Amino acid sequence: MLSYTASRIGQTLLVLLIISFIAFLLVANLGDPLGSLLSADATVAERAELIKQLGLDQPMLTRFASFLSDLLQGDLGTSYRTQEPVSKLIGERLPATVELAVVSLIFTIIIAIPAGIYCGVKPKSPLARGIMLFSIAGITLPNFVIGIALIVIFSVQLGLLPSFGRGQTVELGFWATGLLTKSGWQAIILPAITLSTFQITFIIRMLRTQLMEVGHSEHIRFARARGIPERTIWFHYAIKNTLLPIITMLGLQLGNIIAFSVVTENVFAWPGLGSLFLQSIQAADIPVIAIYLIFVGAVFMVINLFVELCYPLIDPRVLRRRS
CATH class of the missing domain: 1.10.3720.10 (MetI-like)
Structure with a gap:
């Protein structure tokens, strides 16, 4: 039972990681955060400072690691449309x-x-x-x-x-x-x-x-x-x-x-x-769209994990068939 549970949890985490990467690519390659977050009369220096603050000058994998770290800490980004934290809108x-x-x-x-x-x-x-x-x-x-x-x-x-x-x-x-x-x-x-x-x-x-x-x-x-x-x-x-x-x-x-x-x-x-x-x-509003996709993917994966963990309780033969 423990190996079965560990296997299913591992598969769920892997799929969630893939979904998060797809959402990150969506955030990274669609929309213009600078145009949304800067005023029309922003200077070049202000633009460069925002690029550094958002980590847009970093390599792709570094940005993805930072994206994951922010997700795990509850920082879901900022909405382009309302300029509010996405976590607040979702909540x-x-x-x-x-x-x-x-x-x-x-x-x-x-x-x-x-x-x-x-x-x-x-x-x-x-x-x-x-x-x-x-x-x-x-x-x-x-x-x-x-x-x-x-x-x-x-x-x-x-x-x-x-x-x-x-x-x-x-x-x-x-x-x-x-x-x-x-x-x-x-x-x-x-x-x-x-x-x-x-x-x-x-x-x-x-x-x-x-x-x-x-x-x-x-x-x-x-x-x-x-x-x-x-x-x-x-x-x-x-x-x-x-x-x-x-x-x-x-x-x-x-x-x-x-x-x-x-x-x-x-x-x-x-x-x-x-x-x-x-x-x-x-x-x-790409940040909100991306977080919504991650949320939906997480819902499906958590429900699927729960259902699969219930299988052995209903029919113990499941463990024998998958061992």
Whole structure:
């Protein structure tokens, strides 16, 4: 187990190092920090001093080492657009994105897993056929279309839920949360549903396929031949064999929710990292874009590491297969 864990952590750190190098190249070769940080009437001496201060006169590898050192110390650079530390911008927007992602994942788990199990156990029932028909729409329709439709129905026509913003927030130290206020919960419902729609339909279809495949396997047929009740077969044998792919997909879906919340946050004017990323692209704010890419890469890698470390706890055969 220790060698397995060390191997996975080593692979994660290597990938994060590669992602950081790509982000460094983005910062180093795109945009003009001097033009953004110096005034129009800056002298040659001021320009030379800033070049030295930013380390732009150093070799590439030296600059990359300095970039990594600054990252590890929490210095994420300065935004070209606002002239504020990138860490401050990320810290202000992070709570909104994390809360939206967590609520979306909760919706996904509560809806997708029971619906997927039902469709896998009773694939020919009218309800299962209806769920699968709904899942086709959820997979094919873009997020922004679903979001706009929800706004038209629940905000414009019914007036039940707000169409933009995060609602009232409560400061808990460095974390500003909207989950402790009524307006915060009302504001998060529509974007969370929009963001989770694709994830819900994807998990339903995947779980249905997995259960139908397991249901026709030899050990399930043998269990039926022994006279074991169908409920026990499905919930003790079949579902247990689908845990690994389910956990893998749920972990990856959480990463997808955080990484691809850009469109949803823009539709609902949600003040998270996705909207910050769009604003930075429009303003060619390279430091913010680079840190966002590192953050998304780190999220995916940490989630993937956590999922892989859970594998041996669910199925000890994983260690034997990889030893």
